[in-house]
Structures are given as structure tokens and as C-alpha cells.
Amino acid sequence: MTPVFRTSRRPRPVREANPTFVLVHGVCSSSLMWAPVQRELALLGHRSFAVDLPGHGFEAQYPAAYQAPQNLDAWAAEPSKLAQVTLQDNIDMVVDAVGRLAEHGPVILVGASLGGTTITGVGNTVPDLVSRLVYISGWSCVQRANPIEYMQEPEFGDNLLAPLAALNVGDPAELGVGRANYRTADPVMLAALKASMMADGTDEQFRAFLNILQPDESLAVMTADARGHADTWGTIARTYIRLTDDRSLPVAMQDRLIAEADALTPGNPYDVHTLATSHVGFLLRPAEVAKILDGLTV
Template identity: 85%
Template sequence: MNTRRANPTFVLVHGSGTSSFMWAPVQRELALIGHRSLAVDLPGHGFDAQYPVAYQAPQDLDAWAVEPSTLAGVTLRDNVDAVVDVVRRVAPHGPVVLVGASLGGTTITGVGNTVPELVDRLVYISAWSCVQRTSPVEYMREPEFADSLLAPLAPLNVGDPAALGVGRANYRTADPELLAALKAAVMADATDGQFRAFLNILQPDESLAVMTADARAQADTWGTIARTYIRLTDDRTLPVAMQDRLIAEADALTPDNPYDVHTMDTSHTGFLLRPAEVAAILDRLVV
């Protein structure tokens, strides 16, 4: 197991529908305690994201429902390759701590499978780390996912995912019931103002190919890397019961290298509202 410690770089990988922008509060706190960090935009995210005119206000939902998506052809391998390239470039400067949130967990697992010698620690923040099932979509059919509040958000979707190749969510809806349901699912501990601010950094499309790809961890590569899981006990997107199952499965895969587990009592994205706590956990990992 790699034991380098000095002067780490935290490489931060976002989840579904987000971008490097989400990590700004955590990066600020890391900088204030003396750490380097680099937030990645996965392919088709950040300033490469697609915001059609039909998505703007006033919206044209009929036109937007059939608008081709630039993310339709993006695969999990594309995401992994993009982050591997970043890791290769930062590794000469010191240890690499690779942090993934939510769907970003599938990407950091793929990086760990690919270049374990370049990653000193993997950190999952309520993130998917698949072992027994191939993908997040498969895990969503399991009993531990029953407490998720994603199902009532189906009316938020626009267009046919099978035809588009993406899940397309209308984060600019003005429907008060949908907005309340979305807040309950992803950021219940925020004020309404904080929640709307978060919505305005989201992008509507996410690749189905990424969500359904085989993202399982490999014991002989990924399993050799030190790893941490930050459980979010008030998470109603990826329920804590599912987080605990993912931890248990990974620990059974590599019993000599179990997760170092930390817990925060916050929602799926509420950890972004408590960035100093997140930074303090990360700081302790490299002492």
C-alpha cells in the first residue's frame, strides 16, 4: 500500500448534474488550512455543459424534450480516462487523494482500478462504490434504496431517456411541489435560498451510459489503495442504509484494507454547506 504523505493534492470529482463549481466551498476551506486541491470537470460538464435556449426562461419544454444531448455518447471510461490524465499530471508533485461525491464514486473507482500506484487514498462522500452489483442503477433496485426520495421526482424529467441517451431534469421548474420534493431529496438542510443557489449551478443532462456501466471495484488494484467513506446520515438520495451496504461489501472484498469511516448528519449535498467539517476530515487523513 502506498504510504506517501507530504504535500497532498486533493483531486475532487463531482456527481451527476454538477461540475467542478460545486467544490468551491470545500476548496476554500482546504486552502485556508494549507492544502492544494484541484476540482475536475468530467467530460461535457462545467463550461462544456449544454444549456439549450429551450431550457432558458421562458422555457420550451416540447422543443427541449427532443433536443439532442452532447452527453449522449459520454461513457464511464471517458470519465475515468479524463481523471486518470489529471492524476498522472499531479502525481509528480506529491501524494494524490482522490475524492468523489455521489455518482463521482464510479469514476474514482475506475481510476483506482486503472492506476492504483498513483493514488494514495480514495475518499467517497456518500458516493457509489460498486462491488456486488455492477452499477448504481442495479443497486437502486435493492431494499437498502427504499428510503430514497428520488422516485417522486419523475415529473422533473423531460424527454425520453432511452431516445436521448441521457436523463434530463428540469432544474428550472417553477412548480412549488416539485421544488419542495427535490429539496427534500437532495438538500433538505439548506435554506430555500441556499437550495435555489445550488440549483443554479446544476446542468440538466447526465449520461445514461455512465449510470449503467460496470463500475465494480477490483480487489487486486482498487483494493490495494487506502480508502475512506464519509457517511451522510440524513441523505435521502443515497440512503445511509445503502451507504452502509456499499461499505460492508467493499470491506468484505478486501478485509485487510477496510474503509476508514466518518459520519456527518447532513443531506446528500448538504455537506457543501459545512465545508470546514469536510476539510477537517480530509486534513486528518494525511497526517
Template identity: 80%
Template sequence: MPRPSVPVTSDRYPVAEEGEPGRRVIVTVMSTHRAGPTFVLVHGSGSSSFMWAPIQRELALLGHRNFAVDLPGHGFDAQYPGAYQAPQDLGAWAAEPSTLAGVILQDNVDAVVAVVRRVAPYGPVVLVGASLGGTALTGVGNTVPELVDRLVYISAWSCVRRASPVEYMQEPEFASSLLGPLAALNVGDPAALGAGRANYRTARGGAAPA
């Protein structure tokens, strides 16, 4: 499937005004071939589009278009249970159903593909992902390769020989990962909740009461 095209005109050209022979107006049009890329930014787990704010600011100052995606169930659609707030009730929070339980990888891929389709007509697309966002990047690249010019993985998962990050975590190389101690922040049973849940509001960590 070819990339959707936008009519391209010259940068500057004279146009004669009707009824006024000899008078010319210079019209400037931005060529899509010179517009530069659009950076589409994809966050990881436990995060949102807000994480990209410093990067977006710098890209804008450099004149680059950019768009940060909120994956399903994140950003303004994220779940902030009362039991998570202060004072916390970890027992209640551990049992509260997660709105992310029904979200699968394909949902994330579809959300990013929709954004890529919107921005692709205006120039090259550079798709950037961090952490777990890398799994969505790979799916988007495989779904609409003709619309993506570059894939950029920033400390991101790119599952090639294994089906998911969980399978990679069983590899010997993962034993020394700095992510291990974060398990102390886990709350609730991921298998029962259908999603991982961590208590980032405590510096000490700890599990929810049984």
C-alpha cells in the same frame, strides 16, 4: 508502475556564491515528501467542478493543494439549450439531442486519470468523489492504484456487487430513497436521449408534453 519521482533536496542549505569566498546564501527548497497531499475532487451528475468551490476555499486556507475536475460534457463544456431557458419550451427540450449521449464511464475515468498523472509527481494524491462521481473514482483506483493514496467517497456510488447505479436502484433498500420524488423533474425519454435530463428550473416539477 512506480510513482514518478521529483528530485528532493534538503529544506535549507548554504551555497557559496562564485567569486565571493566566504559569502553564503541560504537557499530554501520545498521537499516533495513534506509538501502534503493534493486533493483531486470529482463531481457527480448534473453538476460540475463549481460545486467544490467552498471545499476548495477551505482546503486552500489550510494550505492544501487541490484540483476540481470537470468531467466530459460538464462545466464550461456543458450543454445549456435555449429551450431550457426562460420562457421554457419543454417539448423542444425533451427532443433535443444530448451532448452527453456519447459519453461513457471510461471517458470519465480517463479524464480523471489524466489529472492524477499530472499531480502525482508532487506528492500523495487523495481522490475525492461525490454522488455519481464515485463510479469514476473506482475506475481510477483500479487503473492507476500506484498513483492514488486515498479514495474518499462522499455519499457516492461505489458499485461492487452490481454493474451500475441503475442496478442498485432496483434493490429493496432503494425504495425509501429521497431521490424517488426527483423523478417528477425528468424531461424526455432517457433511452432515446442517451442521458437523463431534469428540469431544475421549476419548483413543481412535471413532465414534458407528449
């Protein structure tokens, strides 16, 4: 006789029209970064879809000269597949995914860091297909056109990115991309990178994260006009998750982005939540992130 296993735990009720969370990564990253959050969302009964933007994930470029032993001179001259990728390419890819997922229920679009520019563009393009926009320390541009312009503002002054210029390989103007040597063995550079990105993690956690990054990111994506428009993007419910210990996109700049958006659409302000983490430290606390996202579906 086949044994029957029972559990005393009752299944969680299934909500009507359970949404799909579409997760958009930031600079030099991929869908892999979202794995901890996706696990927690699944435990709460939610569907999620993590995007690999064009030229990211398994489309990423890892030349032999980037491997160990590295040949930085050869790598500096290596053309980049991302040089031709634009912000519109990113937006078009996510619009296609949102359109297909919307056939199965509401869509909540989540963008971290530079991923915020893509979800803003999607909101401008198909506002009727997006139930909510969620920015996790994300670039939500309104007054200035793009992150590069905002980086010249006083609210960005608390960032720790300046020393990281030494990580750059090649001429961005010639390559069409920013190229960072995330496989450096320089302890000073590694310490500076950790302080800017994941100061709240262990060295082991930081190195694990570093090894899922890809070295190139398109300059065209970072310099395009990424402003949200009041009559499209501004009509969508939106949430901002502030990261108070962020030294890549300082909390003062996050608060400015929130304030500018609220001024643009005073009748549709941000729903604001706060976590005391670094720029990518929220990935080390995925249950808390998933709890916030879960609360948006009630």
C-alpha cells in the same frame, strides 16, 4: 518609510509531501460545487484540483429552450452532447489529471455521489498513483455493477427520488441521457427536490445550488460496470464519509456499500467518518469536510 505590518500568528508548518486533493463531482454537477470545500482546504494549506468531467462545467449544454420562457417540447427533442460520453471517458480524464498531479506529490482522490464510480475506475486503472480514495456518500460498487442495479435493492428504499420522475423531459432511451428540468417553477416539485437533496439548507441555499446544476447526465455513465477490483482498487487506502440524513443515497445503502467493500478486502477496510447532512448538505459545512480530509494527511 514603508510601514511594516506584523502579525502575532505564526505560520503553520508545511508538511512533507503535502498531497493534492482531486475532487470529482456527481450527477448533473461540475467543479463549481467544490468551491466551499476548496476554500477550507486552502486555509489548511492544501492543494486541490476540482475536475469538470467530459460535457460538464463550461462544456455543459444549456439550450435556449431550457431558459425562460421554457419550451419543453422543443427541449425534449434536443440532442444531447452527453449522449456519447461513457464512464471510461470520465475515468480517462481523471487518470490524466492524476498522472500529472502525481509528479508533485501524493494524490488523494475524492468522489461525491455518482463521482464515486469514476474514482473507483481510476483506482482500478492506476492504483500506484493514488494514495487514498475518499467517497462522500458516493457510489462504491462491489457486488452489483452500477448504481442503477443497486437502486433496486431494499437498502435504497428510504430514498425520496420517486416523485422527481415528473422533472424528466424527453425520452431517456432516445436521448441517451437523463434530462431534468431544474428550472421548474412548480412549488411541489421544488419542495420534493429539496427534501431529497438538501433538506438541511435554507430555500435560498437550495436555489443557489440548483442554479449550478446542468440538466443532462449520460445514461452510459450510470449503467456501466463500475465495480472495484480487489487486486487494484482494493489495494488503495480508502475512506467513506457517511451522510446520515441523505435521502438520495440513503445511509442504509451507504453502509451496505461499505460492508461489501470491506468483505472484498478485509485487510484493507474503510476508514469511516459520519456527518449528519443531506446528500449535498455537506457543502454547507465545508470546514467539517475539510477537517476530515486534513486528518487523512497526517
